[in-house]
Structure formats: C-alpha cells, structure tokens
Amino acid sequence: MFESLPYGGLAYGWIPFTIVLIFCLLFSIIYVLYHRASRPKYTGSAVITILGLFFALVSSLLVPLDVFLVSYMKNTDGSWKAWAETEEDRDTIKNSILYCYYFCYSVVLVFCFLLFPATFFFHSVPADQDEEEPSCGAKLCKSIKFTFVSLLLFSFLVVGGIFIPFNGMPPSNETSWEKIEWFFYELDANKGEDLLVFILNVVNLIGMIILIIYTGFGLSSFPWGILAGRRNVDAERSSLQISIQELESQINEIRVRNGNNSIPRFEQSQLDRLEQQVRLLQREEKDLEQRARNIINRCKLLCMPCRILIGILFTGFGFIIFLSLLLENIDKAIHSEGPYSGYTLVNGTIPNPLDVVLVLTQNIFPLDYILYTALILFLVLSSMKGIKSVGIRFFCVSLYKISLMYIIMALNVIMFSLVPNYTMFGNQHYRHNTTDNTTVVERCGATSFPEKKDNCVPSRISVLLLSFHYKAWIFGAAYYWLTWVLLVAVVLGSFYTLYNLRRPRRQEEEEEDLIST
Secondary structure, three states, X not given: OXXXXXXHHHHHHHHHXXXXXXXXXXXXXXXXXXXXXXXXXXXXXXXXXHHHHHHHXXXXXXXXXXXXXXXXXXXXXXXXXXXXXXXXXXXXXXHHHHHHHHHHHHHHHHHHHHHHHHHXXXXXXOOOOOOOOOOHHHHHHHHHHHHHHHHHHHHHHHHHHHHOOOOXXXXXXXXXXXXXXXXXXXXXXXXXHHHHHHXXXXXXXXXXXXXXXXXXXXXXXXXHHHHHOOOOHHHHHHHHHHHHHHHHHHHHHHHHHHOOOOOOHHHHHHHHHHHHHHHHHHHHHHHHHHHHOOHHHHHHHHOHHHHHHHHXXXXXXXXXXXXXXXXXXXXXXXXXXXXXHOOOOOOOOOOOHHHHHHHHHOOOOOHHHHHHHHHHHHHHHHHHHHHHHHOOEXXXXXXXXXXXXXXXXXXXXXXXXXXXXXXHHOOOEEEEEOOOOOEEEEEOEOOEOOOOHHHOXXXXXXXXXXXXXXXXHHHHHHHHHHHHHHHHHHHHHHHHHHHHHHOOOOOHHHHHHHHHO
16 A cells, blocks of 8 residues: 555554554544443443544544645655656555545444444333333333434435535536436545535534534633642542531531421421531542542652643643734634635734744654644543533433533644644645746645645645535535634633632532532
C-alpha cells in the first residue's frame, strides 16, 4: 500500500501512530470500566463499548498521520521528493490514508446504528429493580425491535444521501425513472463518497450538540477544578459534623414540639427524611476518617504544589483553545464568502496561535504528534469532566457509552476550525512566481492557497470536510454557528464554575449526591 514511501517515512509516520493506537485502547478500557463499576456482569456490552470508543479515537488521531504523509511528499524549498514526483505515486499515498478514514468511519457507523442499540436494549434493566429480570428471549426480542428502529433511521439517512441533490438536479426533459437513475449514476460516479460523508455530517452535528453541552462546560470546570482542588479531609470532616449537628437539632425540635403526642404525617415524613440524611452523612464521616489515615491522602498534601502548577497549565491551555477558536470564527466572519460557501476561509489574516505552533513544531519530529494528541486528550478529559458534572442521563437513559463517542466524532470538525492550516497542509511549501519573474517559496495554508492546486497536497480529512461543504453548505454553516454557541457555553461555564468555587458546597447539594449514589 505504501510501496513508494521510503522506509524512513514509514517509520516516522507509523511508529508514533502505533503508540497512539495502544494509548487509545488503554484509554477506552479504563474509561468504560470506570463507568461500569456498578454493573460488572455485562462483559459483552463493555467490550463493544470499548471497541466503539477505540475506533472513534483512532479516526481523530489519524489526522497527524494524514498531515505527516502529505507534508513528507515535499522538500522545504517547495520541490517534490523523488518518491513523490509522479501524480500516480502521490495518489497511492492519498488513497491509502483515505481508505483508512473510510474504514474507521464505517466501523463507527456500524457501532452507532447497530451494535450500540442492540446491546443497550438487550442489557437494559427493568424500571422497577424488584421486578424479575426478563428471559433471554424476551430481551432479544426487545433488542431486535429497537435496533430495527435505529436501522430504519439509518435507512432514511441513506435515502437522503442518495436523493438530496448535492450535485445539482437531473435534466428536466427525462422520464421519472431516468431521473431516479440519474441519482444512482451520481452515487456510483463518486463511489459513494458523498453518501458516507453526508451520514457522517449528520452524526457530527449530533456530536457537536453533545459537545457544546459537555465540553463547553468541561473546558472551564476541568482546569479550574484542578487549580482549586478539593478541600482536605479535615475541612470536609468539620463541615460534615456541623451539618450533622444542624440536622439533629431540627430532629430534636420536631420531637420536642410534638412531645408525647403522635407526630402528624407531614412532619413524620420530614422527620424520616432528616434521619436518612443524618445516616448518610454519618456514613460519609466514617469514610473520611478512614481516608484521613490513608497514605494516599498524605501524598496528596505533598503533591499540592504540582497540582497547582498543573491547574495553571491547564487553565492557560483552555484559554488558548478558546482564543484560537474565537479568532478563527472572527476571521471567517470577516473574510469568508458567507454561509453559501460553508464559511470556508480562503484568505484569512488573523493569526491563530495554536495553528502557528503546530505548523512550526512539525519541523521537530514528533512534536506535532505529541501536541495534537495532547489537544485531543485535553478536550476528551474536559468532556469527561462535563459529563460527570452535568450528568450522563437523558430521559432516564444512561448516555456515557455513546456521548463521548459522538463528542470524539465531532472533534474533527472542531480541530479543523482550531488548527486549519496544520490540518489542511501541515508545513508544506510551494514555489511561487512573482510579477518580476523571481521565484519565492511560500508556505501552503488555508490563508495562502497556491495558484495551481497541484502545487500543494491537502490532507484527506480536509478534503472530506471541505469538498462536501461546497455541495451541502448547510453543514459548514451549521458547524460555524455551533462553534459560536460552544464559545458562549465556555464563557457561561466559566462564570458558573467561578461562582460555584467561591461558595461552600454542603448540605442540600452533597446530601442529594449521596442519596443518588
């Protein structure tokens, strides 16, 4: 598949990617096992969730490999390397990485519309925990019924991808059947690429909405949470004791007020609730007493300076991400051709700090791999923090299995807005003839397109995103405006996090958390 690529290029590109693959698998295992600790018996469901999350991560972390391969085709002076001088050799490399994207995305769609619904509804427990668990046959029938609904939804997307006129309309002088045949001819002409990308764009839109809810809040709460840290055990114990004393005084007040008389029903229910809260807080107090004698708790005190340093680092990282997205969106608002081009930026002028750093670090192998992976990891961890803080249930349906997977799918869209020049061309250069017949070397980029498209090789992920935006501009416009919503969500999340950090969190909030566990 990569016969023309030198062995050095294969090593440079695939060794870091192999390390990233191992990391993705370990992360997927840890994430799923951590969230299923209370339901350890459904091993098959966990394996499917791990694999789905793994392939979603791989589809995002293919981007540095994609950028490396297209950048490795050219020298710093803008000339082609010997192994990439012919268009056939370049097409071989480009098609190979494109097929990798197709494979990962196809697997992700199978998980989203077939495997996840089937396993979720097969293992879903009855609403009443006292109710006897249904038989395997009943669970299988339920799983097939709801999976059929999911496949029916997928079929509607397929029909929409075939018949929505992204490439124009069929000739008006043809018969009805010939018009239908025209749609299938167009599908065969682009080898189903438009159909696949249409379905992926729909999935990405769903992921963007989930990303706004969770990642928007997590981008502020995650670094600030590390910076502020949790209160130490002694402070928590003291707060618990005060809360227990207040609750016990309320209980005594009710008992004294009624004396030897029977307690009214309303006050009895209130008394039962207060006694339950006291028992829960006493249970937590015992846990804190054990933690106070734990070596880990003492080590946390020693690591306090490191935690503060990491919190400051992550806060700055989150601010740079916010600033880069903001500058990129402002640049699109000023210099793009508007919604009918999907807000595609051709000749931007506002510098993007993260984009500049990633393009420069590609010269120091494999620093760009590390930074890009760190960006993805930071956004994923922020999303996990948002999922934990906002909640992982929607209409009583647990969403942790699929919410992070949809978020990771949408990260390709966010990363393309966050680091457009790096994602599109890497550090490629091309030769440009000026008006006085002198040749200058310029960097390929979204803000400096070459006069001839063959002078630079765009990454396959940028081709998948941009080419379809010109055919269906509504997706590019939707991503643009949803990015603005994400920025607003980050700002609102920051204000909420700062407000939440400055006030003591105790009694009602923590009692509700305890009751829900």
